[in-house]
Amino acid sequence: MKLYYFPPSPNTRKAHAVAIHLELPFDLRLIDLEKGEQRTPEFLKLNPTGRTPVLQDEDFILWESTAIMQYLASQVPNSLWPEDIKSRADITHWQSWELTHWMPACQPLQYENFVKQLLQLGDADPQVVQRTTEIFHKEATMLNTYLAEREFLVNNTLTLADFSVASALTYAVPGRFPLDNYPHIRTWYARIEQLPAWQKTAPPRG
Ligand SMILES: N[C@@H](CCC(=O)N[C@@H](CS)C(=O)NCC(=O)O)C(=O)O
Incomplete structure (x- = not known):
């Protein structure tokens, strides 16, 4: 492949x-x-x-x-993508939320606060930052509450759902994502950052 x-x-x-x-x-x-x-x-x-x-x-x-x-x-049996249909549906629901709501709440902050400076494309647009920050808080509040009693998103074990949702936080620090009030997201993301696969795929300029 x-x-x-x-x-x-x-x-x-x-x-x-x-x-x-x-x-x-x-x-x-x-x-x-x-x-x-x-x-x-x-x-x-x-x-x-x-x-x-x-x-x-x-x-x-x-x-x-x-x-x-x-x-x-799906190439090999594993717990990231277990066989049972309820687990798969639950993982897919988090992956759908990530693409539709979470990434759009993170990506503009990453672009305005980090990528623009990196590529010398000008200052962050305050209106975009403010609008996205409001969306970020709405989605992050839900995620933080959900993670309060869990170590991982689905079945309390690492699955594709965690890799999907974590990916949007790749630039949380340089993108200045407002995560201060979301301790459960930070604890969960720190757990993902311990994984060798996450460390080996860390971006060169993250
Ligand atoms: N929904 C797509 C999004 C893919 C995407 O936007 N990739 C970006 C990099 S993060 C890209 O290749 N952009 C190139 C371009 O738009 O010219 C996916 O999940 O794979």
Whole structure:
């Protein structure tokens, strides 16, 4: 299997961390987004949306990080993606929430407070920061309450749900995410940060 990836990307990190955690054999192919390699005709043939990550398993091509995680975790029996349908539905619900609500509550803060400075694209837009901060607090309050009595999101054991939701916090420190009032999120994320797969996929400039 080949994983087309961009190491600084939180979406890449989800798929890459699962592959490492499960010790799956795979090759890495760098797609450098800073050089525009996602817009080459060769890459657009793999993913017409021009985004990473992409998985290639012989002639089977898969894009969208959540689908890739589930496909990778279906290769071998494991507790990240257990067989029973209720666990799978519960994991998918957290992965859906992450893509639809959590990442959009985190990504603009990452971009305004960190990426813009890094790439010298100007100052953070205070209106975007304020609007996103309100959304962040709404979603973080729910997550913090949920994690108050749990070590992990589903079945109280590490699953794909944790990798998905944690990925959005990859740039929490340089992105100045307002996590001070959310101790249970911080404790849970510290637990994820202990994992070798998370450490091996830490972005170069996080
Ligand atoms: N929903 C997609 C999002 C993928 C995505 O937005 N990837 C970003 C990097 S985090 C990307 O490749 N962006 C390139 C571009 O938009 O030009 C997924 O979960 O895989």
